[in-house]
Amino acid sequence: MLDGTPILKLFTRPRVARMESLDPVATQERLLLSFLRTARDTRFGRAHGFDAIRGVRDFQARVPLRRYEDFWRDWWQTDFPVLRDVTWPGLVPYFALSSGTTSGTTKYIPVTAAQMAANQGAGLDTLAWHLAAHPRSRPFAGLSFMLGGSTALQDLAPGVRGGDLSGIATVEIPRLLRGRAWPPDTIALTPDWDAKLAALAERTPREAVRVLTGTPSWLLMLLHRMARDGAPPFPHLELLIHGGAAWAPYRDRFGPLLPPGCSTREVYPASEGFCAIQDRGEGEGMRLVLDRGCFFEFVPVEELDTPDPTRHWAATIETGVDYAIVLTTNAGLHAYVVGDVVRFVDRRPPRLLMTGRTAWTMSAFGEHLTGEEIATALDRLGIPIAEWCCGPEFVGELGRHRLVLETEAPLDGLAARLDAALAALNEDYAAHRKGGQLLPPELVAVPPGRFTEWMRARGKLGGQHKVPRVIADPARFAEAVAGLA
Incomplete structure (x- = not known):
C-alpha cells in the first residue's frame, strides 16, 4: 500500500500551527454566533430569538439548559x-442511537452532514497531534482499523437512517480514505458481536494495520482473541x-498486546459531538476542539439542577472544578446537557479530564458518592479488577453500597479497606457511616468474563456500549445484580 503519510503531513503541519494559535474565547464565541445565524430560521431559532443574539451572554x-428528554418531548418527538x-435547517439525515449507561433509555441523537464533517476534521486533528509528537510515524502507510458496533443502518423514513454512530461514520468516510479503512x-x-470478533480475528491483515481505534474494553477483547504466543497481534x-x-x-493490560513504540492517544467523541483530543502526554488532559462542531458550556455539577445554574464557558472556566458539560452544535443541539462530568487541568488552551457522568452519583442515603471516588477507592485496594459496578441497597431501615467486582483476587478484608478509602475521599459518606445511617459496603466477586456475558444477555455487547459503573436506582441495580449472579 502506498504510504499516504507525506500527503497527510501537508494538512497536519499547518493545522497544528493553527490550533496552537487559536484564542479560545474569540474562537468559541465566533463559532456559536455562526451556528445561531445558520439556525435562526428554524422553529427553535425563531422561538428563542436567535436573530437578536449578539454574544454568549445573550x-x-x-x-435555557435542556436535557435529551426535554428536546425529545418539546421539539423532536412530534x-x-x-x-x-x-x-x-434542512432534513436531519441520520440519528445516532445511544443507550444511556445509567438510564438504559435509547436516545435518538440528530446527526447532520455539518456535524459529520466536523467529526472527520477532529479525527484528522487527532492524527495531527500524533504526528506533531512523533514526526517519523507513518500512520497512513497501512490500514486504519476502527472497532465499532454494527455499521448496518435502519431506514427510519425516506432519506433518514439511524444506527450506531460508528455505522454513520463508516457511511460518511471520504472516498479518498475508503481504501485505508478496515x-x-x-x-x-x-x-x-461474537461472530464479528471471530471474523475480524480470522480476516484482518495483521501486518497492514497502523492505527487502531475504539473503546478500551472492546479493543482489549479483540486483541486478546488475536494474540498468538504472547506476541502483539499487530506488529506494525x-x-x-x-x-x-x-x-x-486498562493501561497495564494493553502493554503486552502492543508492539514497542506504539503510541496511545485519548479522545472524547460523544454521540452529540467530538469534544476533545489528547495533545500532550498521558494524564495531561485532552484539549478542547475549539473550532469544529461544538460550542462548550460548563456548569458546576452541584448547580446543575438548581433554578439558576452558573454557565461557564472558555472565558470563565476554572481548573479543579467538576463541571457538567453542555453543548451547542451544528446538529441542532442548543445548550444541551450531555451528561458527562469533566475537570479542567489548564485554561489556555482548555484541557480537561473526564471524571464521570452526572448520573454517576449515588445519594440514596444522602452520601453524595461519585463514580470517580469509587474508582479511586477501588484503585487503592491494589488488586486487579477487570470490570465493576456499584449501587445502593436497603437493609431494613439502613442502607449500604454493594460492589460487584470481576476479579480472581480474594476479597478477605477488602471491604473494610474500601470503607476507609471512601470515608477519606468523601466527607458526606464518612458522616453517614459515623452516624450509623450507612452500613459498611459489601463486595461480591464474579469470575472473569461475567460482565461480558451480562452485557451480551442485555444486547449491549460491543461497539460503543459501556458497562454501567454506578446504577443509582436501587430497583435497577437489583436487576443488574441478579443478572450478574
Missing part, C-alpha cells in the same frame, strides 16, 4: 423521524486511539 439569557427545520462492510455489517501498529472509558484501569 445566548445564555435566551436559551415530527420524528422527519426533523426538517426544527432545531437545525473492516470492510462484509464484516462491519455483522450484528452479532503505531497508534492506538481510545475513548469512552477511563484508560488507567
